[in-house]
Amino acid sequence: MKEINAVTLKFLSRSANEGFARASAAAFAAQLDPTLDELGDIKTAVSEAVTNCIVHAYPDSIGVITMKMRIFEDNSLEITVKDSGVGIPDIEQALTPLFTTGGDDRSGMGFTIMDSFMDKLKVKSVQGRGTSVTMRRRISVRAGRK
Amino acid sequence: MKVSANFDNKTLYLYPIGELDHHGAKKAMVTIESRIDLSLPRECILDMRHVTFMDSSGIAVILKTMRLVNEAGGRLTVENVPAQAMRVIDAAGIDRIVQISALTKE
Numbered sequence: 238m239k240e241i242n243a244v245t246l247k248f249l250s251r252s253a254n255e256g257f258a259r260a261s262a263a264a265f266a267a268q269l270d271p272t273l274d275e276l277g278d279i280k281t282a283v284s285e286a287v288t289n290c291i292v293h294a295y296p297d298s299i300g301v302i303t304m305k306m307r308i309f310e311d312n313s314l315e316i317t318v319k320d321s322g323v324g325i326p327d328i329e330q331a332l333t334p335l336f337t338t339g340g341d342d343r344s345g346m347g348f349t350i351m352d353s354f355m356d357k358l359k360v361k362s363v364q365g366r367g368t369s370v371t372m373r374r375r376i377s378v379r380a381g382r383k
Numbered sequence: 384m385k386v387s388a389n390f391d392n393k394t395l396y397l398y399p400i401g402e403l404d405h406h407g408a409k410k411a412m413v414t415i416e417s418r419i420d421l422s423l424p425r426e427c428i429l430d431m432r433h434v435t436f437m438d439s440s441g442i443a444v445i446l447k448t449m450r451l452v453n454e455a456g457g458r459l460t461v462e463n464v465p466a467q468a469m470r471v472i473d474a475a476g477i478d479r480i481v482q483i484s485a486l487t488k489e
């Protein structure tokens with residue numbers, strides 16, 4: 238699949254950057270002329286992935302989060318959110334709805350939301366090395382566009 | 384995140400204002416907890432009309448608020464939920480345990 242555009246952002250795992258990451262993803266995705274609902278879904282999925290880095294990957298420290306976004310010629314958007322944090326020991330368990338290691342500040346629904354709001358979700362992780370989450374969403378081409 | 388509140392006729396109204404993500408939830412929960420402690424409401428309405436964004440951190444806020452209100456002997460209702468937040472609530476399936484209604488635009 239031919240890549241049309243790409244951008245990579247690096248930022249610290251501070252919770253103030255959750256809004257920054259969402260706004261950046263929305264600004265980049267705007268090239269695909271998404272509907273408000275599609276934009277909402279993308280922002281929500283990005284918020285989940287970035288929050289996981291802040292809360293789980295770097296629990297007691299500040300680390301670097303890399304967010305890479307790409308647009309392909311089939312009008313799809315791919316977003317990869319990567320950290321160099323603690324990693325996930327059991328990915329299948331982590332993807333299970335309601336599973337959380339975060340206590341009552343968390344609901345264990347982040348991955349479930351990413352999975353249902355995006356077309357594809359791929360999680361890679363090495364314990365002690367970090368995690369990368371790749372999500373893809375095709376934006377519908379609307380009649381009367383451009 | 385700011386949460387404005389008012390207590391009227393044994394009902395506590397809570398209005399979170401802005402983006403209810405992990406960053407906002409930390410602050411919002413402090414206000415919500417102290418307002419519930421202070422008023423021990425029979426009814427608590429979490430009115431979401433001013434929430435411009437919500438993710439799973441908001442789900443945890445709703446569930447925690449419900450627990451605190453229940454512990455104080457009251458009942459929680461979530462009202463005027465905007466479309467984006469409603470999609471998150473639907474995905475999480477918490478409408479089975481909390482009474483929730485959507486924001487309807489006139």
Ligand SMILES: Nc1ncnc2c1ncn2[C@@H]1O[C@H](COP(=O)(O)OP(=O)(O)OP(=O)(O)O)[C@@H](O)[C@H]1O
Binds near residue numbers: 295337338342343439
């Ligand atoms: N980047 C990450 N690094 C390390 N562990 C992670 C990471 N992302 C997720 N996890 C682990 O996977 C679990 C499930 O993540 P998920 O986002 O589904 O739920 P949560 O973050 O616990 O709660 P919620 O997202 O509803 O606030 C987390 O509790 C955590 O143990």
Ligand SMILES: [Mg+2]
Binds near residue numbers: 285288289346347439
């Ligand atoms: Mg999460």
